[in-house]
Amino acid sequence: xxxxxxxxxxxxxxxxxxxxxxxxxxxxxxxxxxxxxxxxxxxxxxxxxxxxxxxxxxxxxxxxxxxxxxxxxxxxxxxxxxxxxxxxxxxxxxxxxxxxxxxxxxxxxxxxxxxxxxxxxxxxxxxxxxxxxxxxxxxxxxxxxxxxxxxxxxxxxxxxxxxxxxxxxxxxxxxxxxxxxxxxxxxxxxxxxxxxxxxxxxxxxxxxxxxxxxxxxxxxxxxx
Numbered sequence: 114x115x116x117x118x119x120x121x122x123x124x125x126x127x128x129x130x131x132x133x134x135x136x137x138x139x140x141x142x143x144x145x146x147x148x149x150x151x152x153x154x155x156x157x158x159x160x161x162x163x164x165x166x167x168x169x170x171x172x173x174x175x176x177x178x179x180x181x182x183x184x185x186x187x188x189x190x191x192x193x194x195x196x197x198x199x200x201x202x203x204x205x206x207x208x209x210x211x212x213x214x215x216x217x218x219x220x221x222x223x224x225x226x227x228x229x230x231x232x233x234x235x236x237x238x239x240x241x242x243x244x245x246x247x248x249x250x251x252x253x254x255x256x257x258x259x260x261x262x263x264x265x266x267x268x269x270x271x272x273x274x275x276x277x278x279x280x281x282x283x284x285x286x287x288x289x290x291x292x293x294x295x296x297x298x299x300x301x302x303x304x305x306x307x308x309x310x311x312x313x314x315x316x317x318x319x320x321x322x323x324x325x326x327x328x329x330x331x332x333x334x335x336x337x
Contacts, residue, residue, distance in 0.1 A: 126177045129311040130292050131202055132285070133184040135224050136209035137217040141244040141275060145209065146185050148275040149285055171286055179289045180313065200231035204301060204309030205238045205288040210259075212243040212272060213251040218259070225266060235309070236300050238291045240269035242284055247274040 134142045143165065147155050150167040165185040172178045184199050200206070208224050210217040221241065228237070241263040243254065256272060263270035269287055273280040295301040296310055303310055 127180070127313045128177070128293065128296075129180045129182060129313050130204050130289055131182045131184070131309050132205035132207065132288060133186060133199055133203040133228075134207045134209055135186050135228060136207075136242075137211075137214075137220050140209045140211040140214070140217050142209050143185055144275040145242070145244060145273060145281065145284070146183055148278065148281050150183065154276050154278075169285075171289060173286060173290050173293060177293060179293065181285060181289060183285075200228055201233075202308035203232070203237060204292045204296075205240070206232075207240045207242050207284065207288065208268075209242045209244050210254070211245050212254045212259075213245055213248050215253040218243075218254045221262065225268075235307075236295060237309075238269070238288050238295065239266070240271065240284070240288050241266075243270075243272040245274060245276075246272045246279050247276045 134146065136142055144155050146165075146167050147153050150169045167183040167185065168180065169183070170178060170180045184203070186199065206228050208221055208228070210221055212218075225239065228239070241259055243256070243259045259272070260270050262268075269291060271280050271284050271287065273284050275281060292301060292310065296303075301310060303312070
């Protein structure tokens, strides 16, 4: 039965979470982000120079919406000094590797160590993302190996493909849900000099959702 007294502007919660994507160059961080935020697959793109920025609002429960600020970082060594400065204000971190490139997976431990050092042991949600699942026949990193690394390092784990829309939504929404869970439990806390999590005015999600509603159903498509 519908509650005629329900007012979404009074009851809905709206947050802003900052999330960073890191990993080797060419693993597909930018294509993953473009598919998630714009519903477009870009077959080829120029390497990210320094840091790029994307935004999308998602709903993680009946009453909770989240504005994700997504920071796409360059994987090349010469930009590392720039990208390190963006770690500190993030509540979530996706470390992306190419399942068809063993070397990119071997570097995951280095990326994780660098991120943890830069965030000074803040309770950041880390997710290990194996990308380019559409090229599974060229796979060099077994799923079980990625799962084992994630489990050993207290990370979420998922395999994705921006090209065939496999698990793109879940890669980001799972991180958002975990950030909210930890924030609700008190293990992640708002801080005046930290931008990782903010509570925003409840009116804003309705504006953002109207602006981005057109391609949502298309982006929810997933592989099996």
